[in-house]
Amino acid sequence: MTASVFFGCTFIAFGPAIALFLFTIARDPLRVIFLIAGAFFWLCSLLLSSLVWFITVQISNKESSSQQKGLLIFGVVLSVLLQETCRFGYYKLLKKANEGLLMLSAEETMPISIRQLAYVSGLGFGFMSGAFSMVNILADSVGPGTIGIHGDSQHYFLSSAFMTMAIVLLHMFWGVVFFDSCEKQHWWSLAVVVISHLLVSCLTFQNPQYVGSLVPTYIIVFLLGLWAFFCSGGSLRNLKLCLTCKDKDFLLANHRPR
Amino acid sequence: MSTSDSEEDSYNERTALVASEIPSVPSYQQDPDQPQPADMEPRRRTVAPEPAAEPPSLDRSAVEREPVDLEEEEELPLKYGAKHVIMLFVPVTLCMVVVVATIKSVSFYTEKNGQQLIYTPFTEDTDTVGERLLNSVLNTIIMISVIVVMTIFLVVLYKYRCYKFIHGWLILSSLMMLFWFSFMYLGEVFKTYNLAMDYPTVAMIIWNFGVVGMICIHWKGPLQLQQAYLIAISALMALVFIKYLPEWSAWVILGAISVYDLVAVLCPKGPLRMLVETAQERNEPIFPALIYSSAMIWMVGMANPARHAEPTNQDTGSSDEEAHRSEGSALARDWVEPETQVSSGMNRSYSTEDDLDEEDRGVKLGLGDFIFYSVLVGKAAATGGDWNTTLACFVAILIVSVAVRKTKCWRRK
Numbered sequence: 001m002t003a004s005v006f007f008g009c010t011f012i013a014f015g016p017a018i019a020l021f022l023f024t025i026a027r028d029p030l031r032v033i034f035l036i037a038g039a040f041f042w043l044c045s046l047l048l049s050s051l052v053w054f055i056t057v058q059i060s061n062k063e064s065s066s067q068q069k070g071l072l073i074f075g076v077v078l079s080v081l082l083q084e085t086c087r088f089g090y091y092k093l094l095k096k097a098n099e100g101l102l103m104l105s106a107e108e109t110m111p112i113s114i115r116q117l118a119y120v121s122g123l124g125f126g127f128m129s130g131a132f133s134m135v136n137i138l139a140d141s142v143g144p145g146t147i148g149i150h151g152d153s154q155h156y157f158l159s160s161a162f163m164t165m166a167i168v169l170l171h172m173f174w175g176v177v178f179f180d181s182c183e184k185q186h187w188w189s190l191a192v193v194v195i196s197h198l199l200v201s202c203l204t205f206q207n208p209q210y211v212g213s214l215v216p217t218y219i220i221v222f223l224l225g226l227w228a229f230f231c232s233g234g235s236l237r238n239l240k241l242c243l244t245c246k247d248k249d250f251l252l253a254n255h256r257p258r
Numbered sequence: 259m260s261t262s263d264s265e266e267d268s269y270n271e272r273t274a275l276v277a278s279e280i281p282s283v284p285s286y287q288q289d290p291d292q293p294q295p296a297d298m299e300p301r302r303r304t305v306a307p308e309p310a311a312e313p314p315s316l317d318r319s320a321v322e323r324e325p326v327d328l329e330e331e332e333e334l335p336l337k338y339g340a341k342h343v344i345m346l347f348v349p350v351t352l353c354m355v356v357v358v359a360t361i362k363s364v365s366f367y368t369e370k371n372g373q374q375l376i377y378t379p380f381t382e383d384t385d386t387v388g389e390r391l392l393n394s395v396l397n398t399i400i401m402i403s404v405i406v407v408m409t410i411f412l413v414v415l416y417k418y419r420c421y422k423f424i425h426g427w428l429i430l431s432s433l434m435m436l437f438w439f440s441f442m443y444l445g446e447v448f449k450t451y452n453l454a455m456d457y458p459t460v461a462m463i464i465w466n467f468g469v470v471g472m473i474c475i476h477w478k479g480p481l482q483l484q485q486a487y488l489i490a491i492s493a494l495m496a497l498v499f500i501k502y503l504p505e506w507s508a509w510v511i512l513g514a515i516s517v518y519d520l521v522a523v524l525c526p527k528g529p530l531r532m533l534v535e536t537a538q539e540r541n542e543p544i545f546p547a548l549i550y551s552s553a554m555i556w557m558v559g560m561a562n563p564a565r566h567a568e569p570t571n572q573d574t575g576s577s578d579e580e581a582h583r584s585e586g587s588a589l590a591r592d593w594v595e596p597e598t599q600v601s602s603g604m605n606r607s608y609s610t611e612d613d614l615d616e617e618d619r620g621v622k623l624g625l626g627d628f629i630f631y632s633v634l635v636g637k638a639a640a641t642g643g644d645w646n647t648t649l650a651c652f653v654a655i656l657i658v659s660v661a662v663r664k665t666k667c668w669r670r671k
Binding site: 029036128132 | 340344649
């Protein structure tokens with residue numbers, strides 16, 4: 001336990017996200033700000049859903065376990081819907097801000113495109129969501145103890161870490177697809193995003209049968225990843241060019257004159 | 259131009275996710291390889307500055323600096339506004355991290371043994387909730403009045419040019435911070451980790467720490483060391499507040515201080531506004547000591563014989579810390595506006611570095627703001643054992659501070 005579990009779980013849960021942050025976001029202050037703003041919007045959605053949750057739990061019957069379970073399901077569904085609503089709100093805000101800036105700016109192009117914003121805001125949502133899921137677990141894992149000593153599953157920390165990684169990546173993909181479908185007014189793909197979010201969250205009700213929740217989740221991650229890739233302009237051709245280092249745009253943009 | 263399919267963003271230098279070169283920032287340091295304060299900067303500087311990348315952007319900025327003042331400023335302030343915001347995020351985050359780490363590990367700062375500061379004489383161990391609330395409000399009133407009185411006192415001193423008095427006051431405060439408070443802190447850390455230590459070693463450590471701190475802050479020193487000391491001092495002060503302010507009083511005080519700051523800075527007769535205006539009339543910088551600067555320090559290393567108020571740096575002694583804190587924070591907020599004015603090229607009296615771009619003058623934040631934010635986050639960390647609360651406070655503070663600064667900038671403009 002302790003240090004190895006702590007570091008292992010941290011890197012599993014946040015490794016991809018931190019790598020993405022370091023390589024693509026950290027250098028550009030504007031992106032960092034939008035990332036943190038995205039995290040803030042996720043926090044707002046959580047605040048709202050936790051308010052509702054708190055009130056309903058207070059007025060509910062604390063003895064009946066079926067009611068509590070029903071309340072939990074209700075809470076999860078509400079939270080997902082509120083998160084997506086906040087994502088939409090953030091999208092609207094960004095659109096307005098971008099338009100305002102474009103009007104005032106002397107440049108013809110915006111300093112940051114809506115696609116980059118989609119990526120950055122999705123990652124912001126993911127960071128915050130993952131942090132909220134994982135941070136207390138990580139803090140506990142540093143201390144002494146045995147997981148599941150009272151008969152619960154021993155894989156709790158590890159599967160939480162994997163779930164968190166999936167959620168972070170998913171939020172990023174959802175962000176990309178969401179903004180893209182808002183731009184193109186494809187409301188059906190918006191609905192698919194919301195439904196997939198609901199699906200992933202509801203899959204977690206199968207815990208502690210972690211296989212039942214993790215495997216479908218990762219399938220969804222993969223599928224959504226593909227969808228986001230194609231949404232943001234990727235294609236097999238692009239991918240091939242990129243991997244064989246023949247992508248002229250990329251090379252030109254990163255051209256280092258000698 | 260693009261061979262990619264998307265119409266919306268062609269892949270070029272702007273839209274590349276993985277950044278290409280950015281024109282290097284000429285820095286104050288004699289050693290040009292010294293890493294910059296912000297996290298981002300070292301990465302930028304490790305990429306060799308490209309002559310091809312530089313001239314276009316410099317040309318562009320040169321062209322844009324020409325007469326059309328209104329339009330040109332829109333794109334640049336956005337980018338450099340963002341850069342400045344990040345330059346502030348990093349030290350604020352560092353300070354908060356230090357405070358939270360200390361709170362979570364060193365139990366001394368969360369132990370309540372009934373001791374309170376003399377500024378908050380009313381106890382919170384009352385029988386009823388109403389009484390407790392009343393006591394915390396009374397504590398707040400006392401604390402705020404102390405701050406107001408100190409601020410007015412400082413403004414009066416400044417107006418009548420009692421620079422020596424102010425100077426002495428600040429030196430005394432920083433002496434106390436650097437020696438006594440850090441000694442206490444070190445002692446508590448040793449106790450927590452059960453490390454054996456002898457007095458001569460501690461004396462040596464504290465002596466060196468303190469003296470170097472005094473020199474860095476009040477005289478000349480490497481920029482990063484000065485920043486590190488300012489952060490350390492803010493963290494120490496915040497920890498003292500977290501320990502000695504009772505729970506409810508702390509939260510009410512935090513709320514009241516925000517209101518007071520806004521009032522004191524934006525109100526025409528506010529003491530801080532008067533202070534800033536007096537300093538501007540006299541063409542002097544106001545107590546750069548109380549202010550964390552992320553770039554070029556005006557006074558450090560600049561031989562400027564015309565000044566009377568030589569580096570009246572750093573502050574935050576415990577008794578006058580509130581005054582300085584609030585001044586510092588309000589001053590710093592006010593300072594953003596002169597900064598933006600300067601960067602519009604209207605008033606260049608402070609620019610001792612004419613070769614720097616206007617944008618690279620960096621940004622200043624009052625130490626009071628550091629302390630304020632750190633107390634907020636520290637209290638959140640201390641109150642609940644929950645890390646989620648701390649994280650939420652941290653993100654909220656970052657966003658709200660950015661929003662407040664931007665609003666103030668725009669209101670002033």
